[in-house]
Amino acid sequence: MHTWFDSWALTLVVFIPAIGAVITMLIPREEESAIKWTALLTTLATLGVTIATVAKFDYAKTSTLQFSVDKNWIDVINSHYHVAVDGISLPMLALSSFITVLCVIYSWNHFPEPHNPKAFLALILVLEVGMNGTFVAQDLILFFVFFEIVLLPMFFMIGVWGGPNREYASIKFFLFTLFGSALMLLSFLALYFKVNVPGVGHTFDMVLLSHAHGAGLVHGTQLLIFGGLFIGFAIKVPMFPFHTWLPDAHTEAPTVGSVLLAAILLKLGTYGFIRIALPILPEAAKSWAPWIGLLAVIGIIYGALGCLAQKDMKRLIAFSSVAHMGFVMLGIATLTTFGINAAIFGMVAHGLITGMLFFIAGSVQHNYGTRELSRLGGLLKSAPKMGWILGFCAMASLGLPGLAGFWGEFPAVLSTFNPGGNLSQPLFRTYMVVAAIGTVLAAGYLLWMLQKVAFGVPKPEFADAHIHDVNSFEWTAWVPILVLIVALGVFPNLIFRVTDDAVSCQTAAPFASKTTVPISPSLKCPGAPIAAQTAAKVTGGG
């Protein structure tokens, strides 16, 4: 039965933060607590609607787009206001609504200079509009609009509340990403003009385009269009060699900015690959996949080596993101159900764990006034609880079994053993070995960081300093993340169960071959053309 909630849920999830942002802007600047409460209640309301969506979601049909709304938006280019969620978007949407609330709570007494909670919180809310919108959009123009909305608040957050080198970092972040977006938009336009969906004609609708599988495009054109999408998404992920904006942006960004950047914004890129690039242009994806895999494993090793050279805690965590997102991209590059499921799990796990590491880095900076590894030490002595949490997160990040990070990394590496889409097995097995070495390096740099920050005794300059341990705001913001890191580590099916069918039908179906890992044989992909249905069944048969 189609209820009021079914047709309004996603619109509410996207636009409640926008309304909250407007209200926040209307409250006089002096009324700080009113501003904070408005922002908190707005994000809580958004989270509430998201939780209701998660609760009402039909888990028997995770591959079906649910809570769908499809209204004409810009008639002249046949662009629709089409929003919907399936098993791929749902975890990302939940992560985004969840982390935003915690960021507002953490900010409560932690506003960086030049303070101004009104503008800061309004920017977070605008950011949430863009993030949630990107994960529910099913129309390329709508997707692009939300994808771009995200840029502005982050630009201002880094540029105004950032560290000493904030102007350079914010402009670099903005221009770099915008360059990618421009190419991405070109590819969207090319898809609109070049793909002729039978019975529909030219369209920006992602669902229709992904059912058409690039019909009517010659291989060369597919490759070019995929190239544009690749640059746009690879910069956002970021993949080597498009990553250099990331360490600068992270180092300069305020704590909450770093958390949102790592937890959500990077995922917009990987989500783009899974949602748009692979399903819409599967033939091009097969040609590009070996190169994507290559850049992914370079990123894994390169990011890890970069970490070993860092002197700044935040910059180290930023480089570790390059390595971790390398695992996510490697999973995607295998073009298998297994690998892409691992990638989505990796996205959520990285969002929680690295987000948490950035929270701690922020609190360490707040306490010591520095993030320089050579000056830090003895956190376990001066603030034992924070030290333990840092140790816990370092373990989670290096992929300790039983914690969330493991289920992103290990299956991604495993999936490279048998890549889909007729990709070269020897090549991907080589990637597998390199990626496995990367996990050792990850353990190396994370333990090294833990040793520098937490072990030993505090340096003489901080021997008498009063270091606050975790305060109540930090507890409130952190405990939910820590609980989830354990919960997802122990019950990975909380995510895999949601994503599996959706990945099989939406993303991996065109690449199915005898070697891919079996999925449920009874799986029927909704709305997909016969070819994809049979492909899914072939995969099912194993």
Place this chain on the structure above:
Amino acid sequence: MYWVNQNIIDNVLNYTGKGAQAVGRFTYLYIDQKGVDGLVNGIATLTGDSGGEVRKIQTGRLQFYALMLVVAVVLFAGALWIFT
């Protein structure tokens, strides 16, 4: 045997660790900061500088602008002629 353990096997491990860190430092300083990031910043500088260079043709002399206009029309006409 113990000597081999302490001096050979253990040192292989120690130097692997130290080596990884040295490779890391080299990769970061020379390949990442100077190479990859240098290229990114180079493109930015080039764009900025070329803006400065192109400004020089903004002379304010109308005859020059008219000439540029004619050149542009000829180029576009040529392109149209070739591609259609």
